Amino acid sequence: MIRDHYNRHALDEKLRGAPRPPGANHLAIGHRQAMAMVLATAGEEDAVERLLSSVTEFAVRFSAPGEWLVISENDTPEGLQRCLDALCSGRAHILDQSEARVLFRLSGPSTRRILAKGIGLDLHPIAFAAGASANALCGHIAVNLVRTGEDVFELLAPRSFAESLFDDLMTMGREYDLTAAFAA
Amino acid sequence: MASLITCPHCGVRPKEEFTIRGDASLVRPAPTASDEAWHDYVYVRANPRGRTLEHWQHVAGCRRFLVVERDTFTHEVHSVTDGAAFATENGR
Structure with missing residues (x-):
């Protein structure tokens, strides 16, 4: 198998070896979270914000005016992309950020x-x-x-x-x- | 220099998150304006002691251009507005 970005986590090297039991901190x-960036088109910022906040399947994080990061613990990157495309229907650009x-x-x-x-x-x-x-x-x-x-x-x-x-x-x-x- | 900037989108932030992008009080001359007017616009800058109007970009935050009015002598920040709002207010 080719080792590329898709099957190697960025911190594999750092966290190699037997995990220590988690401490207080x-x-x-x-x-494997699915993440996507949502960029509202000009003039649609409020509409997109309302649409995003109406859904509870994923977490929405504010990034900048008209720009949010969406994270889903359960969905696949493709599933999240489809879900957001359907939700925003042309009001926003969706960019997959999972990797x-x-x-x-x-x-x-x-x-x-x-x-x-x-x-x-x-x-x-x-x-x-x-x-x-x-x-x-x-x-x-x-x-x-x-x-x-x-x-x-x-x-x-x-x-x-x-x-x-x-x-x-x-x-x-x-x-x-x-x-x-x-x-x- | 002013060490805390209140970004209208992100709240109070340290100045390290911003990049200063120059004087915001300049108005771009008409394309047909004289060479002297264009030379002044492109190259000539004041170095004021007191209130200045500057473009600050919040590069590590919302990445928006802001217009910061601050005092170069007392380090006081008088106002911070979004660049787009500033432009519409001033009819640019």
Whole structure:
């Protein structure tokens, strides 16, 4: 079999070997999510936003005005593309990102302290509530940051920066015994 | 320099997320304008002490062009508006 992007995860090299049991602060690396970028055509931003928020099968993350990242844990990339094409029906451009981004899920009591070492955003629940999402800079890497729970954050990074971001996050979390593994 | 910029789309962000793309107060001359007018537009820049109007691009965030009015002396940021909104307001 040819080893190419489609059968090799960007962090295979980093997470080789027997996984350590997850600690209190844990970094889970996403495996096989379907992701797509939705870009609303001019003038259709509000309509597309309403359409996206009306569906519960996938998570919608704000990226920029008229631009969202859609993530599905269950669907295939092709299935998500079809689903979004049908939903937006010409109001938006859909771009598959499943192989282009890597999902990092950071959970545990010290996540905010860990992220504070790299992200210049106020992550207090008053300023950045659960469900909030935005593009931000983590160290020198532009990521899409989402708060999915009180102490759970997800970072979506371009695949070519995944190894760098992984090393950065592990350094940021060393003081808090951050462990890492592929998500189950 | 101002260290926090309130992006109208993303909220309060550190200046490292932005790139400054130059003076926003310049108005592009008509294509038939004189060579002097075009020379001024392309090359001649003021270096003001006080309020300036600049294009900032939020490259690590929403990637929109913003118009930031800030003070080069006190480092105070007076206003941040989206570039497209600024252009329509000013009839450009």
